[in-house]
Amino acid sequence: LASYFIALRHGFVVAYDEFDIGIHPDLLEMLLDIFDDPKINKKGAQLLFSTHHERLMDKLGKHRLIFVNKEENESYLYRLDELPGHILRKDRSMMPAYNSKKIGGRPKITREREEAYA
8 A cells, every 4th residue: 555655645656457456346446536536646646557347447437448459469459438429328337338348358258269278
């Protein structure tokens, strides 16, 4: 937790891969709230992280989420608010579209690959 408080005190950027591993989900949301609160985050510290935690993704909203997809050994990134408006609506959870693989950000696993590693 010290790295978060140092970042807040000095206006640093904190970057974590798999931010949600090993921390209780309620604490994760509290940390996001702290970084979003201008009364606490007076110097504009930023939190940059990767996650697969659906509740966090919904909390952040499509304007603050960047997905990474990989096709034919090439990765590309896109913000969810760049998707056509009919796919994601502001007033609804994005999780049904995410879970049904309509918006990307999920691995493409086929039966053939599953059997190759069995």
